[in-house]
Amino acid sequence: MAETFQIGPPRDKESFLELFALVLDEVYQYQERSPFCIHQGTLLQWIHDPKLSPTIEDLKVGLRGSPAGGHWPQAIVDSRVWRRLQGGSFLRALELAVEAAPHFGVSSAPEICRILAAVAQTVGSSDQKFKAENNKLYRERIGRAKDAYKKVQQQRPAIEAYTRMQSLTPLSMPQPAQRGSRDKGVTGKMPQAAPARGLLVRVNKPDKWPSLPLRDSSGFLSNNRIAVWHASNIGPSYAQKDENQDATFALVDGPRVIFALADGVSTSYGSRFSAEVIVRSFCFHVQRSIKSDTKSRSNSLKEAASATQIWLDNALAFLLANPLAPEWSDVRGPSNIADDVAIRLCENTINLTKRWLGPVLATTLVGGVVEPSADGERLEISAIRIGDGLIEHIESLDQPNGISPILQMDGQVTEISASLCPGPLGQKAVANPEIIHESIAAGGTLVISSDGLTRGHSCSVSQKLRDIVGVPDLGLRREDKTWALTILQKAARHADDSFNREEDQRLFNDNLSIIALVYDPANARRISYGKD
Amino acid sequence: MAFQKLTTKKATSLTPQVVTLIVDDSGSMEGSKAEQATNAMQDLVIAMQAGNQGSGGFRFLLNIAKFGSSTIPLAEAAKPEIVSLKDLVFTADSGGTEMADALTWASQALQKGLAECKKIAKYSQEGSPNPLVVFFSDGENTGGDVGASADALKSVPFTGGMVDVVAVGIGMNQKDFPVMERIASRADLAVNIDPSQLAEFIADVGATVQRGESPKALVDKY
Numbered sequence: 001m002a003e004t005f006q007i008g009p010p011r012d013k014e015s016f017l018e019l020f021a022l023v024l025d026e027v028y029q030y031q032e033r034s035p036f037c038i039h040q041g042t043l044l045q046w047i048h049d050p051k052l053s054p055t056i057e058d059l060k061v062g063l064r065g066s067p068a069g070g071h072w073p074q075a076i077v078d079s080r081v082w083r084r085l086q087g088g089s090f091l092r093a094l095e096l097a098v099e100a101a102p103h104f105g106v107s108s109a110p111e112i113c114r115i116l117a118a119v120a121q122t123v124g125s126s127d128q129k130f131k132a133e134n135n136k137l138y139r140e141r142i143g144r145a146k147d148a149y150k151k152v153q154q155q156r157p158a159i160e161a162y163t164r165m166q167s168l169t170p171l172s173m174p175q176p177a178q179r180g181s182r183d184k185g186v187t188g189k190m191p192q193a194a195p196a197r198g199l200l201v202r203v204n205k206p207d208k209w210p211s212l213p214l215r216d217s218s219g220f221l222s223n224n225r226i227a228v229w230h231a232s233n234i235g236p237s238y239a240q241k242d243e244n245q246d247a248t249f250a251l252v253d254g255p256r257v258i259f260a261l262a263d264g265v266s267t268s269y270g271s272r273f274s275a276e277v278i279v280r281s282f283c284f285h286v287q288r289s290i291k292s293d294t295k296s297r298s299n300s301l302k303e304a305a306s307a308t309q310i311w312l313d314n315a316l317a318f319l320l321a322n323p324l325a326p327e328w329s330d331v332r333g334p335s336n337i338a339d340d341v342a343i344r345l346c347e348n349t350i351n352l353t354k355r356w357l358g359p360v361l362a363t364t365l366v367g368g369v370v371e372p373s374a375d376g377e378r379l380e381i382s383a384i385r386i387g388d389g390l391i392e393h394i395e396s397l398d399q400p401n402g403i404s405p406i407l408q409m410d411g412q413v414t415e416i417s418a419s420l421c422p423g424p425l426g427q428k429a430v431a432n433p434e435i436i437h438e439s440i441a442a443g444g445t446l447v448i449s450s451d452g453l454t455r456g457h458s459c460s461v462s463q464k465l466r467d468i469v470g471v472p473d474l475g476l477r478r479e480d481k482t483w484a485l486t487i488l489q490k491a492a493r494h495a496d497d498s499f500n501r502e503e504d505q506r507l508f509n510d511n512l513s514i515i516a517l518v519y520d521p522a523n524a525r526r527i528s529y530g531k532d
Numbered sequence: 533m534a535f536q537k538l539t540t541k542k543a544t545s546l547t548p549q550v551v552t553l554i555v556d557d558s559g560s561m562e563g564s565k566a567e568q569a570t571n572a573m574q575d576l577v578i579a580m581q582a583g584n585q586g587s588g589g590f591r592f593l594l595n596i597a598k599f600g601s602s603t604i605p606l607a608e609a610a611k612p613e614i615v616s617l618k619d620l621v622f623t624a625d626s627g628g629t630e631m632a633d634a635l636t637w638a639s640q641a642l643q644k645g646l647a648e649c650k651k652i653a654k655y656s657q658e659g660s661p662n663p664l665v666v667f668f669s670d671g672e673n674t675g676g677d678v679g680a681s682a683d684a685l686k687s688v689p690f691t692g693g694m695v696d697v698v699a700v701g702i703g704m705n706q707k708d709f710p711v712m713e714r715i716a717s718r719a720d721l722a723v724n725i726d727p728s729q730l731a732e733f734i735a736d737v738g739a740t741v742q743r744g745e746s747p748k749a750l751v752d753k754y
Contacts, residue, residue, distance in 0.1 A: 238654065240545040240588035266586030267742075336613040337581050344578060356739040357579055503656060509544075 005044060006130060007118045008137060018145035019097065019104035020115045021138045025146070026096045027089045027119055034088035036123050042075045043117035047110040049073070054109040059098050063091065093119055103152045104145075203321035206314035210277055210330070220481035221250055225372060225521050226257045226379070229476070231484035232513035235452055236495035239509045242334050245272045245363075246450050246513035248484075249279035251287065258283045258290075259515050260367035261389060263450035265419055266510075268362035269345050270331040274312065275363045278420055281308040282367045290369065297382035298435050301368060305384055305430045309420060312361055316422040320346055331361070349423040362421035364388050366407065366448055370517055378439045379519035381446065383407065385434040387416040390454065390461065393438075394445040397466045397473065406438050406446070411454030445476065446517040452510035453491065461514075468494045476518060488512045542744030545589035546652065547660040547692075550609075550645035551580070551741055554634045555622060556669040556702070557598035562624035565670060565702060565727050569622040572734035577620060579738040580612035592741065593648055595641035599634035600626020609645040630675035631667075635715065638665055639685040642695065646688070661744055662693040666737055670702035670727070673711050682715045696721065696747045703727040723751045 007020060027036055046052055058071040075081065085091050097112045106112060121127075122134040218231030232246035245264030250257055260279040264271025285304035289295055295303070319328060323343060332342070342360075349359040364387025373380050383391060388409045396402030418429040440446070445462075453461045462474070468490055469475055476483055491508055498505040543549040553576075555569050573596070580592050594615055596607040604626065607615045642663055649655055665685065688695050699712035701724035709724055716722035725733055733754060740750040 238546070241586060242588040243586070245586060264586075267583050269582065269585065271586075335585055337585065338613070338617075341578050341581060341617070345582060354575055354579075354735065356735050356742070357575070357582060499654075503654060504659075 005040060005117060005121060006133065007114065008133065013105065014141075015105040016111065016115070017137055018141045018148065019100060019106055020118055020134075021141040022100060022104075022145040022149055023093050023097050023115055024119050024122055024134070024138050025142055027093050027123060030089040030092055031123060036089050036093070036120055037081070037085060038076060038090050038116070038120055039124065040117040040120035042073050043113045043120055045075075046073050047113045047117075054113070056098065056101075056107075056109050056112070059094060059109050059112060063095055063098065090116075100149055100152075103149065203314075203317045205318045205322075205325075205327065206311055208281070208311075209315070209327065210273075210280070218248065218482075218485045220478075220483070221252050221257070222478065223252050223255060223257070225255070225376075225523055226252075226370060226517060226519050227478050227523075228252075228257050228259060228515065228517045229481070229484040230259065230261075230513075230515040231482075231488055232261075232450075232511065233485065233488035233492060235511045236492045236499065236508055238496050238499040238506075241266075241511055243272050244511050245275055246452065246511040247272075247275035247279045248513050248515055249283050250515065251283050253287050253290065256290075256369055256371035257517060258286045258367075258369045259448065259517070260365065261448050261450060261513055261515055262363040262365050262420070263387070263389060263452070263511065263513065265358065265362040265364070265416075265421075268358055268419075268421070269335060269337060269342055269360040270333065271361060271363055272333050273331045274361035274421070277311070277315075278308055278363055278365060279367070281311050282365065286367070286369060297369060297437065301382060301384040301435060302430070302433060304367070305365065305386065305420065305433055308365075309422070309426045309430045312420070312422040312426060316346055316349060316361065320350075349421065349425075352424060359419070359421040359423055359425050362419040362426075364416060364450070365420045366391065366450075370446065370519070372519070372521065373439065376442075376521050378441055379444070379446075379517075381406065381436075381438045381440065383436050383438075385436075386429050387419045388451050390449055390451075391436075392447045392449075392460055392462050393440050394447060394462050394474075395441075395443075397462060403460045403462045405460070407434070407436060409451060409454060411451065411456075411458070440519070442519050442521050444519065445474075446515075448515040448517075450511070450513045452508055452512040453514065455509045456495070456505065456507035465491065474516070476516060478523075484514050484516060488514060543583075543591040543661050543741070545587040545591060546654055547656050548589070548591050548593060548649050548652070549661040549741065550593045550595070550642055550649065550663040551737075552595040552638050552642050552645070552663065552665040553737070554597050554599060554603075554638050554665070554667045556600070556629060556671065557604070557622050557624055557626035558600040558629045558671060558674075559624055559627070560629075560671040561622065561702075565730060566622045566624040568727075568731040569668070569734070570620065572731040573620045573622070574617045575731075576734050576738040577612055577615050577617060579735075579742065581615075583742050584612050589652060593645040595638065595645055596620065597634065597637055597641070598622055598626060599630060599637075601628045601630055602626070603630070603634045603637040605637065605641070608641050609648045628674040629669060629671050631669065631673045631711065631715070632676045632678045632681040635667070635678060635681035635685050638667070639681070639688060642685070642688050646690065657691045660692045662696045663688070663690060664737075664741060664747060665695060665697040666700060667697065667712075667715055668700045668702060668730075669712070670704055672705070672708040678711055678714055686717050698723070698747050698751060700725060700733060702730055721747055721751055723754050725754050729754060 052071050054071045121130050220229050228250045230248040230250050232248050234244040235241050248261045250259040260282045262275040262278045264275040282304050285307045289300035289303050345360050348354050348357045366385050366389035368383030370381050390409045391406040393404050447462050449461045495507040498507045584591050590611045594607050594610050597603050597605045606619050697717040699716040699722045701709050701712050704724050713719050713722040
């Protein structure tokens with residue numbers, strides 16, 4: 001049977017052959033240190049012996065410990081052989097095959113055994129013809145197979161990998177070889193007892209880990225028609241905040257502007273770091289998603305939020321898998337929480353065993369995209385909200401109904417029902433976020449704010465700022481590129497003055513952040529006529 | 533699950549809350565009760581440490597003690613982050629159940645905590661949440677009458693309201709329970725819980741404090 005065994009099309013699907021290439025590649029990496037050891041005949045017997053009939057669960061049981069369940073061939077589970085296999089390329093290949101199988105459309109243990117038999121044939125057979133043909137299949141598919149598997153690993157949060165790493169127990173330490181045993185191996189020496197081998201899953205640092213110190217992202221951007229100012233601020237000094245956990249970001253993408261504002265949950269470990277990452281990650285993902293014309297804005301925003309949440313999952317998994325990594329200091333900030341407590345909080349973010357402990361790296365998010373309508377007369381707004389924050393539309397600050405809410409919030413409510421964070425709570429939050437689409441006339445102003453500017457009064461944020469700065473248009477000028485930071489500083493000073501006059505006045509009692517967008521198609525015409 | 537964003541309505545760095553926890557560590561607490569107390573108290577302190585983040589000062593001050601034949605302070609007027617989790621171990625080897633002594637300690641520790649709060653510039657006691665004292669015991673009082681100590685604790689001056697004393701019996705015999713009603717600041721703040729609920733109750737103390745909820749809401753759940 002073994003001599004006529006051959007994989008390949010048309011019997012075997014492309015995805016099956018790609019999985020074969022992936023597994024063979026794994027064996028090639030380790031073969032010099034530990035030969036494959038199992039003959040293809042043993043693996044084919046495993047498939048065809050009715051007394052064995054393995055299932056995927058049987059394969060997993062064996063990977064977790066000594067396969068005493070009875071569904072493994074004796075040729076593998078013989079104690080001398082089993083000892084030799086520990087840490088070797090056969091079990092590594094089996095582990096990879098079991099893990100990757102679902103992503104390549106392979107769903108049964110016999111198929112996995114068939115792949116392993118083909119691997120055994122490639123590395124161990126004396127028949128060069130089969131080796132050559134298998135290697136040809138491998139060379140033609142390995143690139144595609146690796147790309148496909150890498151995409152899967154990037155999409156599936158590393159948090160699952162970390163969770164699996166925690167739940168699997170190491171393989172049991174095999175018994176040391178007895179003196180005088182006949183099993184002396186090829187070299188004539190007694191085989192070494194393999195070390196206990198845990199099923200380690202590599203958890204790499206996610207891409208685009210921010211470099212510190214985190215640059216203040218406040219500023220001004222514009223294209224011909226849309227101008228955006230954005231900033232965040234630690235807030236009034238009476239509030240005694242020890243860091244600014246709000247963050248804003250915006251980018252211009254041709255005719256449109258993409259924006260994001262995140263407010264770190266103050267009691268959440270690492271929320272300042274998270275806020276800075278989230279606003280950037282969200283905007284770049286929206287930009288990337290929008291380039292596909294087939295996606296609706298809603299889908300682009302949801303995908304961007306989801307991709308950002310996956311980044312947080314991967315970041316948390318990386319931190320937990322590397323408790324001594326220097327990246328912990330990026331996340332810690334000025335927190336005095338001991339490292340072992342931080343780790344407990346991080347673990348609880350994943351397993352949620354203690355419901356009263358909030359998640360780490362948690363923030364709210366208001367983000368979206370604004371772009372001119374097809375005729376250029378209106379501004380189309382698509383926005384997403386997780387947690388709280390608001391968007392107001394200003395037509396006029398001097399008229400009674402000149403400010404209208406696009407996304408409202410109640411400044412008296414202090415608990416939020418969702419936040420963007422790692423783990424199941426974050427996954428739930430991005431599964432069903434709040435999304436709005438609006439259209440406003442040219443010339444209006446959008447104001448986006450975190451809850452900080454809503455605290456301690458019952459007006460709209462725009463009206464309150466108007467009262468503070470005393471000018472009808474809030475002083476928004478393209479020439480004043482620091483407007484956002486300036487107005488927040490004025491707001492904070494005003495709040496401190498109020499508190500000093502009367503301590504019951506707790507105005508703006510939080511970190512503060514603001515994004516203001518103005519759509520002025522006339523500006524584009526002025527530019528084109530050389531009148532700017 | 534709601535995520536806490538603190539405002540002036542709850543414990544803040546200008547209106548911090550003093551939280552006092554006294555746990556019976558007598559021989560009758562041996563086994564599961566002591567183990568639950570250890571794990572749950574450590575978790576509660578972790579929750580308070582998390583709740584203290586983001587603020588330049590402190591939102592909570594903790595007093596924690598275990599008692600048996602005498603009272604052993606584990607934290608006094610302490611910011612949560614300096615409370616050592618390693619010290620929060622209950623081993624049920626503290627002897628008898630001298631409740632009066634424990635209540636006297638609580639009274640002194642509470643006053644110490646309030647004195648620390650008064651050192652904060654712009655501290656507003658009127659705006660601060662009531663100090664919360666939670667007293668846990670599973671057995672009969674083996675010491676003197678608790679009346680004077682309990683009254684002294686409940687009478688600690690606090691201009692923002694009054695001291696809330698919750699007395700929690702842990703599977704206590706009904707004949708011994710009246711002492712808990714004497715200790716509690718109101719009859720409806722005395723509760724007798726099943727020993728298996730101890731960890732959950734302690735966790736709910738932490739949640740109650742974080743959310744600024746009333747202790748009655750805590751007790752009513754049990």
